[in-house]
Each structure stands twice: as C-alpha cells, then as structure tokens.
Amino acid sequence: MSGKVILHYFNGRGKMESIRWLLTVAEVEFEEHYLTNREEYLKLLNEGSLMFQQVPLVEIDGLKLVQTKAILYYIAEKFNLHGKDIKERVMINMYAEGLIDHMEMIMVLPFVTDTKPKLDNIRSKAEERYLPVFEKALTGPVYLVGGKLSLADVLLVECTLMLEEKFPDILKEFPNIKSFQGRMTLKPAISRFLQPGSKRKPQPDEGYVKTVKEVFNITGPFP
Template structure:
C-alpha cells in the first residue's frame, strides 16, 4: 500500500522518514506544504496531533513525529535488529545520529556558512570518530550493527550525505570506515533508487527557508 507524506518542499525532518520508506520499499508520494492554508487545514482536520509536520497517511493512520514514523517503517523492513541486544544498539546509535544531524538542521535558517562552520568545528569532530570506530569494530561489512541494514545506518546515512553535498567528500577522508559505509549504503537498491528520484527534495536554499517561514509564521 502506498503512503502519502505531508511536508515542506525540502528535506528537513522528513528526510529520515523518506529514507526509511525507501529502504523498506514502501511506495510513497509527497504533498508539498507551501501555503499556510494547507497547514491550517491539516491541523483543523485533527491530523496533526502536535500541530507539526511531517505527517504520513498510511493504512488509515496519520503518523506523526519523524523518529517514530521512521521506526514504524523500519519495523516494516526489519531494520530494528535481530535480537534484543541488537535492537538496543540500533536505538542508541540511531539516537546518536539524531544529535549529530541537529547540527545541520538550521542550515539556511541560521545562516548558511555559519551553520556549516559550527558543524565542522563541533559536531563533526565529535561524532565522525565515534561512528568510524563503531563501523571498524563491527567489521568491514559497512553496517553499524550486525551484518544488515538497520535504522541506525539510515540515520547516519542522512548526515553523511549532507556532509558530502554541503562540504565535499574530502571531509570524510580521515574516516575510511565512514567512506566505505557511504559506498555500501549507496549500493542498496531501495536507497539508490530514492536518491536518484524526484522524491528526494533539494537542499535548503533561500526559497525553501522563505516557504517554511511563510507557512509557519
């Protein structure tokens, strides 16, 4: 069954949801929220429990909270770990990627160069060595936990793709395991198809920032 994602015409907090659906091979379309009235209508219809986006309509449900939605679709793809110990590791490492990703989320909203400079000076030196070590410790299969794709991998992929696009692949050279991880993720059929498709939204730019502010404020 196809899902419908409601979000702004950008990546933002919906990108981890898109990655999870793509990896789980759940077909989806997106309704771009570009006008305040669209947003207010969703709220008035009671589809946004906390008055926030993203929201996914799927099998009669209105799914909200980006990490909860991602976990839901990760469960569909069996990406949450094969046993209790793996499930714990996946959840911990996924939450770590959310903290890492936070450094890039204000890109454009709090400046472009300013956000990237802050991420380079704080988040990247903190998190990249950790994930490089975890990948190394787990072996050379290019996954954070076990021997197959997990939600933790999807969370890290989101951040690494951002670094590659906004700062360049050279930033990853000191982290060979992370570089290998990126190659492995890009070879995944579902993820590769998504990354080539029109479903992947553009990076933040001035137009996107203006659209979001126009809807919310």
C-alpha cells in the same frame, strides 16, 4: 500493507527527508502532499491530524503518525530494519538519535543569518563527536548493528552525504565510513534515490525557507 503511504510536509528535506530515505530503502512506494501555504497547514490542524500541531505527518496503515523518531521506528520495525531483539534495537536507536541530533544542526542552517560559526561547530562536532563513533563501529562489520542493514545504516549514509555537501573532504580521516558509504550507495534502491528525478530533495533554497516561514506565520528571525 493496507492503503497508500502519504507524507505531509514541505517540498524540501527538513525532518521528512530521513523518512523518505527509510521508505526508499524499504522499497515502499509513497505519495507526497506538500504544504505550500498556511491554509493547507490550517486544514491539517482543523481536521485534527496534527497531534502537536507539527509536521512531519505520515499516513500509514490507517494511522496518522507524527514525531519524526516515532515514525522512523515504526517504519523500521515494520520493514525489519530495527534489529532482532531489544539489545540490538536500543543500539540502533542510540546511533539513530545521535545522527538525527547531528543532522538537525545542518537542517537549521538555511534559517540562520550568521552561518559561519554554526558551520564551524558542525564540522568540529562531526570530526570530534559523531564520526569517530561510526568509524570505530565499522572496523570490521559491514553494517552497524547485528550484521544486518538497519535504520542506523540508512541514517548514517544520509548524514555523511549531507556533511560532504558542506565539507567535501570531511571523510578523509574516516576510511571505514567512506567505504561503508560506497557500499551503501551501490544498493539499487539507494542508487536510484541518488539519481536526479527521484523523491530525494535538493539542499534547501530561499524558496523553501520562504514557504516554511509563510506556513508557520514566522515574520521575524527563526525561533
């Protein structure tokens, strides 16, 4: 691969965390440039690096990539985690987009004031909409698509761990997903990523929320 992979985002999970997960599983080294104040964001804007004035931004192969899903698909394609043909790829993308939709519900929690109804909604969507799909898909197969590790598997581990942080017993009724998670977390790259001191980010705290608001000049409630 030509040159370093550089991630531009906050020092926190947000939309970049799935990209960190995927690079880790692909065993790709990456460097992180954290946005800590508005000036750093304006610099990226002024140099024309942000197509839609948004991060995540990933520098890879001489490209400046934005849009989380496009970035994930590029990395998955490049590192052979995106199926063997268009039919596998579309399944992987369907799973991936469902998981991203669900993780985004969790991602916004630190920015909302009344979290209880949001948490209740996340739990019921997990139990009734998202997890049943993966429980069924994993009846028998070791991986979600094509008998081979893919982006969909990586996002499912990330998502289930996020859910368990909020609802420790959430996988009780989903034994196939729980054993899948167990298998995946034994993979050396994932196991290292889950150790303290890795590039995995902790759950967002007040400092993270404050930085995001300052960088984007958000004064009132989050839009």
